[in-house]
Amino acid sequence: MKVSYYPGCTLKTKARNFETSALAVAEKLGIELIELSRWNCCGTVFSLTDDDLIHHVAPIRNLIRVQEMNKNGLVENDHRLVTLCSMCYNTLKRANIRVKEKPDDLKKINDFMYLEEDYKGNVEVIHFLELIKDIGFEKIKENVTNPFKGLKIAPYYGCMLLRPKEVGIDDPEEPVIQEELIFALGAEVIDNPYKKVCCGSYQTIRDKQVVSNLAYDILTHAQNAGAEAISLSCPLCAFNLDSRQKEIKEKHSDFTRIPVFYFTQLMAIGFGLNEDYYGFDLNYVNPEPLLKEKNLIGRNNAK
Amino acid sequence: MPNKEETSSDKKLDSKEIMDRIAEASRQVVSGVEDEEVENWVTIYIMGRAYEVPADLTILTAMEYAGYKFVRGVGCRQGFCGACSTVYRKKGEYKLQTGMACQTRVEDEMYLVQIPFVPAEKPSYDLTEHEYDVNVLFEYYPELARCVSCNTCTKACPQDLEVMDYVQAAIKGDFKGLAEESFDCIQCGLCAIRCPSEIVQYNIAQLGRRLYGRYDSPEPEHLKKRLEEIEEGKFDKEMKEITKLSREELERMYAERKREED
Numbered sequence: 001m002k003v004s005y006y007p008g009c010t011l012k013t014k015a016r017n018f019e020t021s022a023l024a025v026a027e028k029l030g031i032e033l034i035e036l037s038r039w040n041c042c043g044t045v046f047s048l049t050d051d052d053l054i055h056h057v058a059p060i061r062n063l064i065r066v067q068e069m070n071k072n073g074l075v076e077n078d079h080r081l082v083t084l085c086s087m088c089y090n091t092l093k094r095a096n097i098r099v100k101e102k103p104d105d106l107k108k109i110n111d112f113m114y115l116e117e118d119y120k121g122n123v124e125v126i127h128f129l130e131l132i133k134d135i136g137f138e139k140i141k142e143n144v145t146n147p148f149k150g151l152k153i154a155p156y157y158g159c160m161l162l163r164p165k166e167v168g169i170d171d172p173e174e175p176v177i178q179e180e181l182i183f184a185l186g187a188e189v190i191d192n193p194y195k196k197v198c199c200g201s202y203q204t205i206r207d208k209q210v211v212s213n214l215a216y217d218i219l220t221h222a223q224n225a226g227a228e229a230i231s232l233s234c235p236l237c238a239f240n241l242d243s244r245q246k247e248i249k250e251k252h253s254d255f256t257r258i259p260v261f262y263f264t265q266l267m268a269i270g271f272g273l274n275e276d277y278y279g280f281d282l283n284y285v286n287p288e289p290l291l292k293e294k295n296l297i298g299r300n301n302a303k
Numbered sequence: 304m305p306n307k308e309e310t311s312s313d314k315k316l317d318s319k320e321i322m323d324r325i326a327e328a329s330r331q332v333v334s335g336v337e338d339e340e341v342e343n344w345v346t347i348y349i350m351g352r353a354y355e356v357p358a359d360l361t362i363l364t365a366m367e368y369a370g371y372k373f374v375r376g377v378g379c380r381q382g383f384c385g386a387c388s389t390v391y392r393k394k395g396e397y398k399l400q401t402g403m404a405c406q407t408r409v410e411d412e413m414y415l416v417q418i419p420f421v422p423a424e425k426p427s428y429d430l431t432e433h434e435y436d437v438n439v440l441f442e443y444y445p446e447l448a449r450c451v452s453c454n455t456c457t458k459a460c461p462q463d464l465e466v467m468d469y470v471q472a473a474i475k476g477d478f479k480g481l482a483e484e485s486f487d488c489i490q491c492g493l494c495a496i497r498c499p500s501e502i503v504q505y506n507i508a509q510l511g512r513r514l515y516g517r518y519d520s521p522e523p524e525h526l527k528k529r530l531e532e533i534e535e536g537k538f539d540k541e542m543k544e545i546t547k548l549s550r551e552e553l554e555r556m557y558a559e560r561k562r563e564e565d
Contacts, residue, residue, distance in 0.1 A: 009474050009475050009476075012475040012476055012477065013437050013475065013476040038468060039471070040450075040452040040467065040468075040471040041450060041452060041471060041474055043451070043452075054451055054453060054499070055451060057451060057452055057453055058450075058451055058452035061452050061454075112453075113454070115454065115457075115458070
């Protein structure tokens with residue numbers, strides 16, 4: 001199955017491990033994620049201002065690329081666009097909904113982008129987790145050759161996968177999609193009431209302390225419930241929950257570091273894929289000691 | 304205005320006539336041509352004031368014909384140096400157009416002004432002090448992150464580069480894409496003055512190309528060899544002689560030079 005795929009800037013820089021692991025597990029599942037041949041920044045933040053159409057130009061331009069992928073035969077009559085980064089997912093999806101609901105806005109945006117073909121409003125923005133759910137968690141189970149055997153993992157959603165409700169990939173209050181995935185990989189799911197609490201997002205640039213305080217609450221609640229690792233899907237959440245453990249440790253000497261994984265890294269481990277796809281060099285807290293202790297890596301892994 | 308018979312499309316031209324017409328159109332008319340020899344005239348407005356100028360001039364030569372003398376804002380006159388950035392609008396059109404004054408022909412009812420200089424941010428940096436990383440671009444040009452993908456830069460580019468695409472390549476840390484897409488940039492600055500996000504595209508691209516050149520492209524063997532030869536003093540004697548020559552002698556040498564084999 002070939003599907004158009006939008007990586008986003010961070011997956012090409014600070015979160016390359018998210019992309020390499022995702023492409024590898026997708027291939028294992030028989031999904032070919034075809035990167036858009038030309039793409040630009042998703043727009044990063046969905047503009048809520050009523051007449052601020054210029055900030056919707058970037059996401060809509062990317063949706064036009066999906067039309068082009070179909071026209072050029074790179075995908076076959078498939079207008080889905082798969083995203084990995086939660087922030088890109090949120091921005092692209094909300095912009096898509098906005099122009100579908102407001103044809104006048106779409107006309108203005110199309111007129112402004114007169115060098116492009118018109119966006120016809122027929123693209124569906126989805127998150128990779130939704131694609132996995134469509135394939136079925138049974139299929140995931142079938143591909144597990146290196147089961148987690150009860151490793152305790154707490155899923156973290158943050159904001160962008162769930163809110164606002166109309167773009168959420170799951171119930172905004174009681175999401176279970178990551179739980180089902182983690183369960184299918186043979187791990188134990190640890191529930192954490194802080195799994196939907198904001199990580200502090202871009203405040204991380206302005207005020208590290210605000211973010212490390214939030215991260216401390218999120219991580220320690222998971223740890224108190226028994227979690228040995230965190231699973232998530234957003235490079236910014238990953239930065240705040242993973243790299244900011246440095247600041248947490250400086251403030252709370254009794255804090256124990258906890259590895260933070262992209263869900264696709266967990267899948268790559270569970271599928272027993274080549275360790276080159278894990279990309280742990282970009283993780284701040286090195287997950288290898290934990291994985292070795294559980295005998296999940298360092299074995300003779302087949303591809 | 305030319306009469307109708309001459310421009311009638313049903314009249315077949317042979318190739319010599321076509322070439323003659325091209326030669327006629329390309330003829331330098333600023334000097335050595337009397338006004339009565341000029342067949343076609345247009346009206347242009349330079350900073351709002353009307354001038355009648357020969358129709359086959361470029362914006363640059365038309366402004367000189369009108370009496371302007373360029374000290375800044377002009378350079379090679381061949382479309383390579385990027386010094387004569389220009390903006391103009393044609394009467395009745397809402398679009399502001401951009402181009403190089405030496406490469407754009409005047410049209411009737413053009414409103415013209417030259418951009419002699421683009422005040423753009425250009426920090427100094429030492430390549431050896433930086434890692435080969437996208438963060439270097441953001442460190443010197445944080446406004447890069449403000450790109451809204453409006454594509455205005457691309458529309459402004461007189462070199463027809465995909466400027467927005469190379470800006471996006473920069474954001475993604477794709478140095479190869481940035482270097483290759485921006486390679487033909489002439490640094491005229493028109494992208495930067497049109498950008499609503501105040502990005503200095505051409506200077507960012509230059510930093511990107513420098514980093515790519517230093518860290519990610521193979522060192523050319525012939526350059527290495529030539530540098531060694533220079534350091535060994537292979538050309539010192541020749542250089543000393545050449546600097547003593549008169550202008551006439553230099554011109555003769557240039558005209559008679561032999562091109563080295565590739």
